[in-house]
Amino acid sequence: xxxxxxxxxxxxxxxxxxxxxxxxxxxxxxxxxxxxxxxxxxxxxxxxxxxxxxxxxxxxxxxxxxxxxx
Amino acid sequence: xxxxxxxxxxxxxxxxxxxxxxxxxxxxxxxxxxxxxxxxxxxxxxxxxxxxxxxxxxxxxxxxxxxxxx
DNA sequence: ACAAAAAGTCAAATATATATTGCATTATGA
DNA sequence: TCATAATGCAATATATATTTGACTTTTTGT
Numbered sequence: 001x002x003x004x005x006x007x008x009x010x011x012x013x014x015x016x017x018x019x020x021x022x023x024x025x026x027x028x029x030x031x032x033x034x035x036x037x038x039x040x041x042x043x044x045x046x047x048x049x050x051x052x053x054x055x056x057x058x059x060x061x062x063x064x065x066x067x068x069x070x
Numbered sequence: 071x072x073x074x075x076x077x078x079x080x081x082x083x084x085x086x087x088x089x090x091x092x093x094x095x096x097x098x099x100x101x102x103x104x105x106x107x108x109x110x111x112x113x114x115x116x117x118x119x120x121x122x123x124x125x126x127x128x129x130x131x132x133x134x135x136x137x138x139x140x
Numbered sequence: 141a142c143a144a145a146a147a148g149t150c151a152a153a154t155a156t157a158t159a160t161t162g163c164a165t166t167a168t169g170a
Numbered sequence: 171t172c173a174t175a176a177t178g179c180a181a182t183a184t185a186t187a188t189t190t191g192a193c194t195t196t197t198t199g200t
Contacts, residue, residue, distance in 0.1 A: 029178090036178075046113050109188090111187075
């Protein structure tokens with residue numbers, strides 16, 4: 001599933017995928033693939049992303065009801 | 071870091087590592103290693119564990135202040 | 141004290157996240 | 171329109187999560 005909430009949080013901070021990737025210590029492609037739902041990041045990476053964006057795990061990675069939309 | 075909150079949530083439900091592992095679709099060793107902090111699970115696994123235990127990501131995997139206690 | 145269940149651990153194998161490189165496409169601003 | 175930044179998309183390579191099987195240690199109940 002695409003991670004729209006992550007993309008929105010990043011755009012709110014006005015930073016590119018590449019810049020977020022640098023801050024978090026991964027590659028631009030890794031951030032891109034998470035946003036487009038191409039895979040399943042590790043917990044530590046999720047936490048690093050949350051901290052870089054001032055959010056929590058629930059804010060960015062928790063779906064209250066598993067809506068299988070999109 | 072050891073994940074005490076996970077262990078407590080599991081014991082509250084009165085299930086063994088092996089039983090949680092079965093419900094979540096992984097190996098007993100994987101659950102054990104997460105509880106003892108030996109590694110870095112994937113997001114999907116964290117979510118599956120949360121759902122099996124009736125908790126959220128923040129409940130089990132978010133540390134408000136990175137206390138490096140363990 | 142004894143037996144059985146639960147939990148810790150280790151080595152080797154496999155699956156998959158992540159890196160690297162490179163190119164194509166779509167904004168965006170001058 | 172042109173240049174540049176930002177994003178998407180693959181192929182291959184590497185690091186690491188997870189499995190498997192087996193053994194030891196600790197807990198728990200009787």
